[in-house]
Amino acid sequence: MKLNLVAAPSPDFEDRKDTVQFIIIHATGCKTLQETFDCLARRHVSAHYVIDVDGTVYGLVDPDKRAFHSGVSDWEGYCERTGFKGLNDASIGIEIQCGPKEVLENGEVCKFDNFSNDQIASCVELCKRLMRIYNVKLDHVLRHSDVSPGRKYDPGETFPWDIFKKMLEKK
Ligand SMILES: [Zn+2]
Secondary structure: OOOOEOOOOOOOOOOOOOOOEEEEEEEEEOOHHHHHHHHHHHHHHOOEEEEOOOEEEEEOOOOOOOEEOOOOOOOOOOOHHHHHOOOOEEEEEEOOOEEEEEEEOOOOOEEEOOOOOHHHHHHHHHHHHHHHHHHOOOHHEEEEHOOOOOOOOOOOOOOHHHHHHHHHEEE
């Protein structure tokens, strides 16, 4: 599958202090792509990629650099092992453009609209490429809610996680 990849550089990145070991899947929870870009810029956060509803992949940060997408997060004792407070130094972040369906009192989106088939297809293709390039294991492709439980809910129940993981297994 051919990916439609468009450069949309973000100034919000740093050098990595660790090698890439994880891929973290997010949902933006913003109504439109423009709102997503505005929100990221305003809060000085970033992801490596944002996938729009039509499947277009926007490249914000070079995956060799550290983006600011997962905040306080952990997986299988990584933080204890490394002394880091989160997975950003060791992960690639993929945001999927998706509107909010339910928002908590603290402003956190806990339920999301449906994802398009084009988005899922692009996300599978992008993930497969990154897994190959960075040698990321299938069980290290994770949801933001997996690594920041109780704090983050994305990509939520409407994301077809089991199907997505099965699609990643296929060569
Ligand atoms: Zn997230």
